[in-house]
Amino acid sequence: MLNRHIRIAVGLAALATFFTATTPAMAQKVETIEKGMLTVAFTGDMPGTGYQDGKMVGYDGEILQRISEAAQLKVKPALMEWSGTIASVQSKRVDVMAGTMGWTEQRAKIMALSDPIHYFKNGITQLDKNNWSSLKDLEGKKVGTITGFSFIPEMRKIKGLQVALYDTSDAAVRDLLAGRIDAVIGDPPVMQYAISRNPQWKLKFNAFTDNSPEFPLLTGLGQVVFGLSKDNPELVKAVNAEIAKMWQTCELRKIGKSYGLVQDVWFVPSGQNTRAGVDRPANWSLPSCKPAA
Numbered sequence: 409m410l411n412r413h414i415r416i417a418v419g420l421a422a423l424a425t426f427f428t429a430t431t432p433a434m435a436q437k438v439e440t441i442e443k444g445m446l447t448v449a450f451t452g453d454m455p456g457t458g459y460q461d462g463k464m465v466g467y468d469g470e471i472l473q474r475i476s477e478a479a480q481l482k483v484k485p486a487l488m489e490w491s492g493t494i495a496s497v498q499s500k501r502v503d504v505m506a507g508t509m510g511w512t513e514q515r516a517k518i519m520a521l522s523d524p525i526h527y528f529k530n531g532i533t534q535l536d537k538n539n540w541s542s543l544k545d546l547e548g549k550k551v552g553t554i555t556g557f558s559f560i561p562e563m564r565k566i567k568g569l570q571v572a573l574y575d576t577s578d579a580a581v582r583d584l585l586a587g588r589i590d591a592v593i594g595d596p597p598v599m600q601y602a603i604s605r606n607p608q609w610k611l612k613f614n615a616f617t618d619n620s621p622e623f624p625l626l627t628g629l630g631q632v633v634f635g636l637s638k639d640n641p642e643l644v645k646a647v648n649a650e651i652a653k654m655w656q657t658c659e660l661r662k663i664g665k666s667y668g669l670v671q672d673v674w675f676v677p678s679g680q681n682t683r684a685g686v687d688r689p690a691n692w693s694l695p696s697c698k699p700a701a
Contacts, residue, residue: 438479438646440503446481448472449493449505455601455667456508459485467597467667468506471525471660472634475650494519497635503643504636508597511631516687520644523651523695524631526597526660526674530559531615533584533592533599540591541614543623549590552580559625563593577602585609593626597669604668615673619680629679631694655695672699 441447448464450457458465464473464483476483486502493505497519510528511521532540540546548568553560555573563571572589574580580592581602592599599613618627636644654660661675669675677694684692 438481438643439640440481440643441500442484444482445484446472446476446479446504447484447486447502449486449488449496449502451490451493451507452487453507453598455597455669457506459483459487467663467669468508468525468632468634470663470666471651471654472504472506474654475647478650479646494635497637500637500639503640504634504647506634508595508632509635511633511683513682513686515635516683519635520638520641521687522634522636522644523648524633525651525654526632526664526669527677527694528596528630528632529615529628529673529679530593530626530630531596531599531613531673533581533594533603533611533613534590535584536610536612538591538612539614541617543616543618543620543626546591550588552583552589552592552594554580554594557593559593559623562623562626565623581609581611584611596630597632597667597674600668600671615671619678629677629682631683652695655697658697661697661699 450459450464450469452458454466456466457469459469464470464485473483486496488496490507493507494515496502497505509515511524515521532546534540543566546566546569550570550572551563552572552574553563554577555575560571560573563569572580572583574583577592577594577598580589580594583589584592596613596615603609603611603613616627620627634647636647664670664674675697677696681692681694684690
């Protein structure tokens with residue numbers, strides 16, 4: 409019996425040695441531009457990304473921080489304008505880019521795009537006395553949005569809608585509060601975050617309930633993703649593995665709560681799965697995290 413206990417102890421010790429030896433080796437398989445570092449391109453726009461006290465913050469930022477720690481890498485921040493983030497990945501100056509970037513087929517052709525970290529549907533930022541959630545609700549209204557947004561041509565197709573263009577979300581919201589416009593269609597996470605931080609505004613954000621093929625950009629399902637180089641499949645795999653874990657544990661919902669992303673629309677996909685058969689297998693399904701019963 410004593411010999412048996414010795415054999416078990418030796419076996420357990422060998423197993424422990426195996427895991428101790430292999431865990432760092434597994435982390436070392438993930439190669440990055442700078443050894444031991446994960447270089448992250450980001451814009452610093454909240455609630456997506458920021459950098460504070462040596463760590464990434466924001467919804468996207470917190471997720472990347474956890475990914476870097478799981479891979480035993482230290483984050484190296486690379487703050488830049490949005491226009492430079494995609495180019496920095498393509499030229500291999502950074503390992504990954506983040507900043508509330510939506511998945512598009514065009515982007516999937518030039519970068520490896522991660523699995524979604526949350527979903528979004530465009531919607532209506534409005535006074536909380538209203539409860540608008542459809543395209544029809546905006547007919548005959550004066551609605552603000554940001555110059556250059558891709559869905560502006562679709563807004564102009566809504567009956568009687570008058571589009572008011574702004575350079576920034578702040579300017580649009582100020583005019584909404586002043587009563588110069590009826591509503592704003594802006595960046596959904598930015599709108600939700602601003603509303604959650606300023607309850608005195610008495611505003612609400614309602615995602616569109618429509619799912620119209622005539623208005624795909626306004627009413628379709630969006631996916632927020634990270635962008636990586638197609639030449640580093642091992643890093644892409646590691647990033648997606650950690651994202652999958654956070655979907656399974658609903659950790660993404662917990663992170664979202666800190667930034668005002670609490671509604672189901674951010675974490676329960678509703679709409680067409682446009683990635684299946686494009687940059688994912690035809691049978692690939694969208695991850696989901698429903699609230700606890």
